[in-house]
Amino acid sequence: MKSPKLAELPSPPPSKTGWPWTAEVRALPPKRPDGSQWPRISIVTPSYNQGQFIEETIRSVLLQGYPDLEYIIFDGGSTDTTIGIIEKYEPWLTYWVSEIDRGQSHAINKGFRRSTGVILGWLNSDDVLMPNALATVAGALPDPDDEVLIAGMAEYRDISGTRVIWVNDRIPRTFSDVFLHFDTYFAQPSVFFTRQALNSTGVLREDLHYAMDLDLWLRMARHVRIILIEQHLSWMRDHKDAKTWRDNALRVLDEAEGVLQPYYRLVSSGLVKRTYALASQRRSEAWVTAGRRSMASGDRKNAWFAAYRAARMRVGTMGSLGWIGLVLRLVLPRSVHPLIFSARAGR
Numbered sequence: 001m002k003s004p005k006l007a008e009l010p011s012p013p014p015s016k017t018g019w020p021w022t023a024e025v026r027a028l029p030p031k032r033p034d035g036s037q038w039p040r041i042s043i044v045t046p047s048y049n050q051g052q053f054i055e056e057t058i059r060s061v062l063l064q065g066y067p068d069l070e071y072i073i074f075d076g077g078s079t080d081t082t083i084g085i086i087e088k089y090e091p092w093l094t095y096w097v098s099e100i101d102r103g104q105s106h107a108i109n110k111g112f113r114r115s116t117g118v119i120l121g122w123l124n125s126d127d128v129l130m131p132n133a134l135a136t137v138a139g140a141l142p143d144p145d146d147e148v149l150i151a152g153m154a155e156y157r158d159i160s161g162t163r164v165i166w167v168n169d170r171i172p173r174t175f176s177d178v179f180l181h182f183d184t185y186f187a188q189p190s191v192f193f194t195r196q197a198l199n200s201t202g203v204l205r206e207d208l209h210y211a212m213d214l215d216l217w218l219r220m221a222r223h224v225r226i227i228l229i230e231q232h233l234s235w236m237r238d239h240k241d242a243k244t245w246r247d248n249a250l251r252v253l254d255e256a257e258g259v260l261q262p263y264y265r266l267v268s269s270g271l272v273k274r275t276y277a278l279a280s281q282r283r284s285e286a287w288v289t290a291g292r293r294s295m296a297s298g299d300r301k302n303a304w305f306a307a308y309r310a311a312r313m314r315v316g317t318m319g320s321l322g323w324i325g326l327v328l329r330l331v332l333p334r335s336v337h338p339l340i341f342s343a344r345a346g347r
Helices: 054-062 082-088 104-114 133-140 175-179 195-201 212-223 249-266 269-296 300-313 315-319 321-331 334-346
Strands: 041-047 069-075 095-098 119-122 127-129 148-157 164-168 191-194 225-237
Touching: 041 054, 041 104, 041 133, 054 069, 054 082, 054 127, 069 082, 069 104, 082 095, 104 119, 119 133, 119 195, 133 148, 133 225, 148 195, 148 212, 175 212, 175 249, 175 269, 191 195, 191 212, 195 212, 212 249, 249 269, 269 300, 269 315, 269 321, 300 315, 300 321, 315 321
Parallel strands: 041 069, 041 119, 069 095, 148 225
Antiparallel strands: 119 191, 127 225, 148 164, 148 191
16 A cells, blocks of 8 residues: 555644644655565554544554555554544555454554565554654665564653653664663664564564563564664653553563563573663662652552662662652651652752
8 A cells, every 4th residue: 555645634633733743754756766666564553542642653654655555453442532533544544453352462463464564563552653764664674585673763752742751772783682671672663574584483472461572572683683773763652551651660570571581591691680780770760660659649658668679679779869759758748749849850
């Protein structure tokens, strides 16, 4: 399918401007400069109750101006506005369905099985592709029959999608880099791979709920070539309903560490120790976050417990602004709390 033009798509909400609402990229010519066909790219979007975000996701894929695009959406039975939004864009979708599934990995795997593209990727229903992302990925692939993983940089933005919170520009180059997941990692929506690479390493593990992408990257990094693109290909939305925010961050870390464990024998002891240290740091930070949430809900007992666990996990955490702020909220009168946070914000 050829990407539609902006004028062909439904009009965006009046308050929305810029990419991918009122801007589009120039369509690529039907063939490459050497006369060959552009490789077909298949994008799968797993979806469940992200009606406030999914339209932006859909438009960012459709408006890529790519000559041979296959876009598939597997919705898990949304009960919000998601289905109505998908139906608006149905003429430009290769396939979509809304049905109960076994989770995100299951939905993505169903999409890959239905797809026919040479290059594959998935884009969650609250993330957005940057302009010309697909053209850039296709241009980086020398041979569509290669077993290749292509990865670019990414941004994390606030819930509005207008403010960049931080940038992921430390992309793994080797299997060892992927193993150091807590320090150097692939930003999932900026990662694409050939069908040959997926066939040789296998699909996503459906028993994983948070680290299924890490598991896939580790398997691929052992067997396929990694091509890095040093530009931003996507941005991810940082919001309270995102799975890694909504669920317990400590569970996310547990699953990631469980995925890493079988590979300990393949790397040096020094690399394992460094990974342990980084994991302890992330776990300590997660305890601080849990403590602040407990404090916000009025659960002082669990807030104290979280502060203790954060400090025990990593002594250096006691010098962080987050930990100090949590403890000050616990020991000082409530009337002083706004002063604490206004002072922290000033930094």
